[in-house]
Amino acid sequence: MKPITTFVDAHEALRQFYDNARIKYDLVLMQRLMDYLGNPQEKLRIIHVAGTSGKTSTAYYVAALLQAPGTTVGLTVSPHVDEVNERVQINLEPLPETEFCSELTDFLKLIKKSKLQPSYFELLVAFAYWVFAKQHVDYAVVEVGLGGLLDGTNVINRPDKICVITDIGLDHTEVLGDTLAAIATQKAGIIRPGNEAFMYEQSPAILSVVQKACHSRSANLHILPPSAAIKKEELPLFQQRNLGLAVQVANYTVQRDHLPGLADERVNEAAMTRIPARMERFRLNDKVLIVDGSHNAQKLATLAESIRAAYPGKKIAALAAFVEGPEIRWHGGLKVLTGLADSLILTSFQAEQDAPRQSIAPIKLQNFCKSQNYESSKVITEPATALNELLKSSEPVLLVAGSFYLLNSIRPLIVKE
Secondary structure (H helix, E strand, C coil): CCCCCCHHHHHHHHHHHHHHCCCCCCCHHHHHHHHHCCCHHHHCCEEEEECCECHHHHHHHHHHHHCCCCCCEEEECCCCCCCHHHHCEECCEECCHHHHHHHHHHHHHHHHHHCCCCCHHHHHHHHHHHHHHHCCCCEEEEECCCCCCCCCCCCCCCCCCEEEECECCCCCHHHHCCCHHHHHHHHHHHCCCCCEEEEECCCHHHHHHHHHHHHHCCCEEEEECHHHCCCCCCCCHHHHHHHHHHHHHHHHHHHHCCCCCCCHHHHHHHHCCCCCCCCEEEEECCEEEEECCCCCHHHHHHHHHHHHHHCCCCCEEEEECCECCCHHHHHHHHHHHHHHCCEEEECCCEEEECEEEEECCHHHHHHHHHHCCCCCEEECCCHHHHHHHHHCCCCCEEEEECCHHHHHHHHHHHHHC
């Protein structure tokens, strides 16, 4: 194979793995791949983060808190927002393009020799584990892609793994089940014998499932009260909750491993971590532009609550698109947005992450808005044109939300602006 030298080359090389996504959702091939690679994940001290809402932010905060002089922390998250190297970070810095491409070239040679055919997601998870082991990171913070029990990240058997379960809600019900108990079972599937698990107090339907999972696997469960949230005025409410969970996890880790304790200064620094597309704010003259990847009713409702708390009484203009999927997901999301925004621009996107992604036709979204007696929407199919129109809005608070795949098109333009 020819050497990969740019991100353009990397995307082209990774495209061949789109077709390997399997209807059957299991870990058989992923475990065979890790065995072939020498199980690099078993050489790492891992903090494994699952949940419906807040898992990416919590993962970023844990990675930030564990950074200390002489400590190296790997972080892998998905989906990426701007560029694929976000899936392999060292001390919160994505691998530089040259290094990422060089490592990927070598890794794909191994994959070719293995004769295995992982999916795009499985390949990049394995790549992250492989790079982290190669670089001898002290800790690897790993965000679950989907669910937990059968997720491609869930190939870690070490008893010293730390499990983190963020807030659980109804999402990806077509894969994970249509009840909170069923979804909690999937999330709790990351817990292995001897692990420590951390989560906030949640509904009895969720807690009972996680408690039973921990009991059956001789794992220790730490249930945090709502007061564990870290109050920081500069953070939206849900991020205060995520930071509080991360602090509890980091405190346990540094005590277990006899590292210097978490000083207030380190917590304050972690609170300033910029997390792409999680109520990320940009100043544009006299306006604020908020970018968030929330894509279902639960996440968008949490986002709406935080926006109202941060900008009480301010008018809001929003730009949104949703990926093709069950109507219940985008119906619920649109209801939240139409209840929040004084005006709404609906657009479209095409993306290639894990597999080719297509947005719901914006006219279909607009028709649903009209069925809800919301008349303040317009359709602008081209994302860049839609963004320009949003920036011209008279409202002082601007919002882009609905899908991380929309942000693949939008966020680079915003950063450039």
